[in-house]
Amino acid sequence: MKKITFTIALLFSLSAFSQGYRGPSTQGYRNSSKGYGGPSHLSEIKIDAAKLTIGGIIEASYEFVGNDQSGYGVSVLLNPRENDVYFEKFSITPFYRMYFLNRQDYGAKGLFIEGFSKFSFGTDNDLYYDSYRNNNNNNNNEYFDSALGLSIGKKWVNNNGFILEIFAGGGRTLGLSDISPEGFFRGGIFIGKRF
Template sequence: MKKILIALCLSSFFFGYSQEKEFTSIEKNELKANVFLFVLSPIEITYERILNEDSGIGASVYFMKKGDADINFSLSPYYRAYFGKKRAAGFFVEGFGMLNSGNTGYHSIYDPIRDDYIYTKKDNFTDVALGFSLGAKWVHKKKFIFEISGGIGRNLLNSDSPDVIGRGGINLGYRFN
């Protein structure tokens, strides 16, 4: 009887231990804000979905008060390939598209008869651009993100829009489930 009781106690210990599993969740979502641009007054917010160990897709929304810059609004979906040792971190290459709109500002023409400049306001524009970016992302153990990136693209459709557009900044964010 004593042996049966010892065997029963040991087996219940093993069964109880085997059922206790540590659940580790994999964070697949990131929310980031461009703090570099925030200092200059525009706002850019980015959401990224981690697809696997070395890639992710996302979108950025940028907006600024009208009249302060050439581009007042942009929506930029992107795909990233990561080359770091950690999950979706390290050096990355990004291909992006951008729907952007804004105004071309003022254009001055010198009038020799009046001996003065004539200022004309140009039209608003909406355009689509394609481009690429390079950057690096660091992820802290507590899921905080620091990211630096920079890229360039080209507007494709509208002759009134800027030919070349830029994308990038310094982002701070958080990775979550």
């Protein structure tokens, strides 16, 4: 009971603090009564609508916006069912973004370039890697690998803090596993909220 009371009190105090705090105004941010442009530090939570609707794959992303020119965060992908098209079952992707041509209010939106690393688990799916497996018919080979890559995209943020983000890019795995793919695609159509 004490833990529940403490948790509720903590959440209430954090909520009250975040609603009352406007923070210092920085260049490129507009002071807003809702606070989406006022604080110099903002958070965003987004989900990839394209992967979710097309393949039932869940990819969620958190981004911390430190100023109007850059942000960093992490994406987590979960592929809950066997899928011959998409080889990853689970991945964690830390990223860093630099924003360009940012002449609008609310900062950290518009054109961006992203550098990222990826740590992923997956299954060799027989469609692409038969030549590497010497005709081994076991189609449930698991792998773990990491990768580095770049992507480019654009983000729109409206006055209420809702986000639409479209980006695409790719990278190359570091070759920790013989059956992991040599390269991969990263991208999507993300929707979310800035707070």
